[in-house]
Amino acid sequence: MYLAHFTAFTTPCEIQIDVETKQEGDKILSSLLTEIRRLQTEYSFFETTSQIYAINHRTCDTLSLSKELSTIxxxxxxxxxxxxxxxxxxxxxxxKQANSADSLNAYKKMHEALQPFASSSSLTLEGETLYFSNPYTQIDLGGIVKEYAVDQTILVLQKMGITSALVNFGGDISAYGTCDNEPWRIGIQDPNNPEANVTIRELHNASLCTSGHSKRYTTIEEQRFSHIISPSIALSTKMPCQISIMAPTTVDAGIWSTSLLINPSLCPPSHISTLSVWSPNV
Structure with a gap:
């Protein structure tokens, strides 16, 4: 089993594929990394050459999108x-623009000012044309593009004829086939103890994603704000701090794990499986 580690989308990543030789694995990895880097750059919120940056710094409110971006x-x-x-x-x-504030008071004021424009109701997508109703609304694909990249990587590997593979981009995982003739076994990390798992699950022809607040956040005047953006300024201490979901695709698993983390009262469709919920009260 060929194993490669690298960094993409600002997070540790790994790919395992069943190939005969290291040379074959290296060639496949090189091809995959080219596409992964493209997706990372093309849809970055911060990269000045990205399509998202161009949209968010637009000079008019009608824009033509690429076919791929309109699909995403x-x-x-x-x-x-x-x-x-x-x-x-x-x-x-x-x-997300409020994260640039240099004080808690400035953050709250900016958050309040931006709130009326922070909704997809402020934009309309018609085919490959995107319309905005105001100049203030921005978009960030950070909650979907990494998961999309995992699913695309799996599709490419399958088209190459790879019979077994695992793709893990920072806890967004998809796997098919087997690992040395055994099921893929995935440990879900304890957010309080990186050396321990809260549970271990088998993964076969499916995706598993874990969303949480414990590792990535912004600190302003000693108050933490999760990298997961929600309408409220501060997250309730009664809310879960980590949720793991299994679904047929990584996009599906990733979006539902994030959404349920923000709003546990949501009722996901029947094909979504909740594997682990960790909160301070558990």
Whole structure:
């Protein structure tokens, strides 16, 4: 089993594939990394050459999108409806601007000022044309593009004829086939103890994603704000701090794990399996 580690989407990643030689694995990895880097750059919120940066720094409110971006954005808007607005790339992008505040008071004022524009109701997608109703709404695909990249990587490997593979981009995992003739076994990390797992699950022809607040956050005047953007300024201490979901695709698993982390009262469709919920009260 060929194993490779690298960094993408600002997170540790790994790919395991069943190939005969290291040379074959290296060649496949090189091809995969080219596409992974493209997706990372093309849809970055911060990269000045990205399509997202161009949208967010637009000079008019009607824009032409690439076919791929219109597909990803259409998928994002579908999940906005499915999650009752909990997952919303416009909310994430618009409210993310408040993270640049240099004081808690400035953060709260900016957050309040941006709130009316932080919704996908401020944009309309018609085919490959995107319309905005105001100049303030921004979008951030950070909640879907990494998961999309995992699913695309799996599809490429399958088209190459690889019979067994595991792709893990920072806890967004998809696997098919077997590992040395055994099921893929995935440990879900304890957020309080990186050396321990809260549970171990078998993964076969499916995806598993874990979302949490414990590792990535912004600190302003000693108050922490999760990297997961939600309408409220501060997360309740009664909310879960980590949720793991299994689903047929990584996009599905990733969006539902994030959405349920923000709003545990949501009722996901029957094909979504909740594997682990960790909170301070558990």
């Amino acid at each position: 954005l259409s998928l994002s808007l579908f999940y906005t409806q499915m999650t009752q607005g909990t997952f919303d790339v416009a909310m994430a992008g618009t409210l």
